[in-house]
Amino acid sequence: MLYGQNRKSFTSVCHGQLGRYVIYSNAKEITRDNITQELGKALAIHWSNRREIEYLDRYYRGDQPIIYREKKVRPEINNKIVENRAFEIVEFFTAQDFGEPIQYVRRGTDENVSTLINRLNDFMFSEDKGAHDIELGRWRNICGTGYRLVYNDTFADIEMDEAPFGLETLDPRFVFVVYSSGAGKRPLYSVQQVKDEYDVDKYIIKTRNKKFIIQNGKIISENPNYLGINVIEYPLNERRIGRLEVVVTILDAINKTQSDRLNGVEQFIQAFMKFVNCEIDKETFLEMVSLGALNVKTVNPSMPADVSMVSSQLDQSQTQVSKDDLITAIRDVLGMPSREGNTGGDTGQAVYLRNGWDFAEGRAELDEPIFQKSERNSLRVVLKILDGKTDIRLKLSDIEIKVTRSKTDNMQLKSQVLNLLLTSGVEPDRAFKTCNLWSDPEEAYVESKPYLDAKYKTKDQIDSEAAVNKPPPEGDGTVD
Template identity: 50%
Template sequence: MYRYAHKNVRPFSAVCQNNYGRQVIFTRKRQITKNNIIEELNKALVIHEQNAIEIEYLDRYYRGDQPILYRQKVNRPEINNKIAVNLAYELVERKTAEMCAEPIQYVLRGTDNHKSEEITQLNITMDSESKQECDIDIHRWRSICGTGYRFIGNDDGQGQLLDESDFSLSSENPMYTFVVYYSNGRPAFSCQIGEDENGADIYYVFTDNEWFDVRNDKIYASGINGNRAIPVIEYPNNARRLSDIEMTIAITDAINVLTSDRINGVEQFVSAWVKFVNCEIDIDTFRKMRQEGALVVKSNNGSDNKADVDVMTSELNQTEGQVVFTDLFERFLSIQGLANRQGNTGGDTGSAVELRNGHYDAGLRTAINEPILKKSERMALRLILNRLRINKGFTLMPSDVEIHINHNKLDNMLVKAEVFEILLRCGINYKRAVKTIDMFSDPEQVALESAKRMEMLFPEEQPTTATPNNNNNDKTADE
């Protein structure tokens, strides 16, 4: 087994011992201080080590290292195809694209012009920090192993050339990062595991008020946490920290076995054995006759035991195999809430196709996942806004900001444009209308750029008194 160290030889159920989902780490302490941080860190590391083993397995599975690649055959071991149909990769990429194909935007609640400019600047700052790239990596980790982490760090003048912000955003590897919680669910402390130049472990720990550099069970350095919040934010995939991969990992393993055996069946049919009945032939003679394409054999005992030569063939029923494969694949799509690629059979409307092929269900699955994501985004937003208030004089509060997760903007564009026109004619504020129709990735920027024209076409204050011309028209009408 040592030759397969850190390889996915065993099924995942054996690695996690059927305890699916990553275990959430809790502390019973009411407050974490320098007096108890070493003890609590060591307790947390015991649980995190098991989580890390499972995370590594799922990450390798996503990259194609799956148990089928280590399968050994006893019967005809020379025919042993190992086909890994990497549905885990497709699953993770589709789940990630549903959330992050478009940048997550911050939208203002209300119509305050000053705050509208601030929120536009906030979106620009996030774009300059490549937040979308960071988001994509976090959501990949969420889908792969059930959780992801964002670290909001200091640039300290060491940022890139012409870096306009004083903070940095990064996605942390969950194998080397974790957060410990109090019993009420509030974060107690975070830990990031690194190495020194000699390969020894370093534990960087943050609480709300302090930071610690822990080495060899001792506090090597410590200081005040100026963020007044833990800068490591956890982004769980769901409350149980279940990864998308492990929900259907038994099905994907079965599909790998079925696909490999179907290829084996074809190869065994092509490489069938030759059967000799009541005759003897040496290997050299057989090889010569096989090259000539004909065999000449004699019976061992005259007409009593007639000689016969035949090819032993037993072809695998590919039709029945396809039925099993289709059933497994449909169950995979159903459990994961993914749409299939079935074509239009004729006569269907667009809405009917969405319902039949699972696009509607996929949208619902994405919708119920959004509040979990927004909760973590709001925790990160509080920390970022606090920095901007101190360093840039921002007045934005978290309650002023609506987190907008963008999806496909090309769907039903004509309908959205018609709804937009109706809303404006009904007297809805143009900023609210732009946000409602969900046509633009950055509705706040669109509203800001369109402000002058919109206010001219649809002024907020309508005239309340009649004009002279209106009076004359009324008088003429009366006459």
């Protein structure tokens, strides 16, 4: 593969090994004595991952092998059509998971926690976390993993409701995390590759308590690291397999099919002219072509002369069937819904189930716990910063990470579910989270609480009524 050109197939680049390698180390602790040696071993694996990530990113952007195809027979007719289904795949799954911002909601029943979590959500909004999540989601879908940096924002103005922390989505081609090979597979250190003012590579390495900068194989800086490893990896799955690579051979086949269809049309239009048992010179042929007719003489009177076109037209209908089969295979493998419309007589829910949207939702739910695990690691750093700079004191166990998707589908059904839960006596905050009507159920509950308290009995009212109606103990307590 030439730099910047996806001339080979992806299976040739990755040698049939799909997914990115997870980098492990046998070291028990990272110190200045072993950091350069550990970095060298890790970079060898990372460079292999980076080559594949670069290929997949270029593939997503339209640099696909069909562009470099060479045709030996009639090379002048060589259409190179990129039907960029890779872009469609990545954008669909990114929109499905991050089209609505990730929200934090309260776990438990402590009302004071709701106020603190709302402030945390406000901080995330001020830091444009929704946009960062979308960029992170694209990388996860393209190459199977993504990285987020959570840093201490020393320029934040707390009084203006600015977050004391910052978020940044990192390019996975230039960052990685190394894990311990022991039990727990905990992160040992992170590595960021950056350029200095002279365009020379240097590596920023963060362990649990140290920050090293290495350049040209030497440690040029060593400082304490109070935030720990604040580069967090967000794998799409345990094996870091992206959406594209599992169907990349089918995507290549679609490009070939579409290109060959146009080649077939063009070759039919530009068919060769065949002369049988007759002779004609070039000048006479060109003159007769300009007139739109030919007058030829038979070379052998015993055999009739014939002039015709050498052509064989591609069966477009059969080609379309083959192409549709490839597209269906992609949707089946990835769990994407089809685009079929309502054929008449179907309800909206029936179309939802028939076209595979329910199956797509199930696939998305499989990815949620893996994302939430990484998100909790980010929250650990965020809460450490908030604990030192604000009056927000939250624990991870107080926060539930809510991955929301489309809130507009089946709104009537969701509203009926909410009403049923409330009238059945389910705690209102829990009912708001269960019905899946809002992207931020915590904020919706807090804003609706005065109206809910006016319509339904509060917990204090229920406890008070229970105390009043409590039956007296047996006997009057006197002695005969």
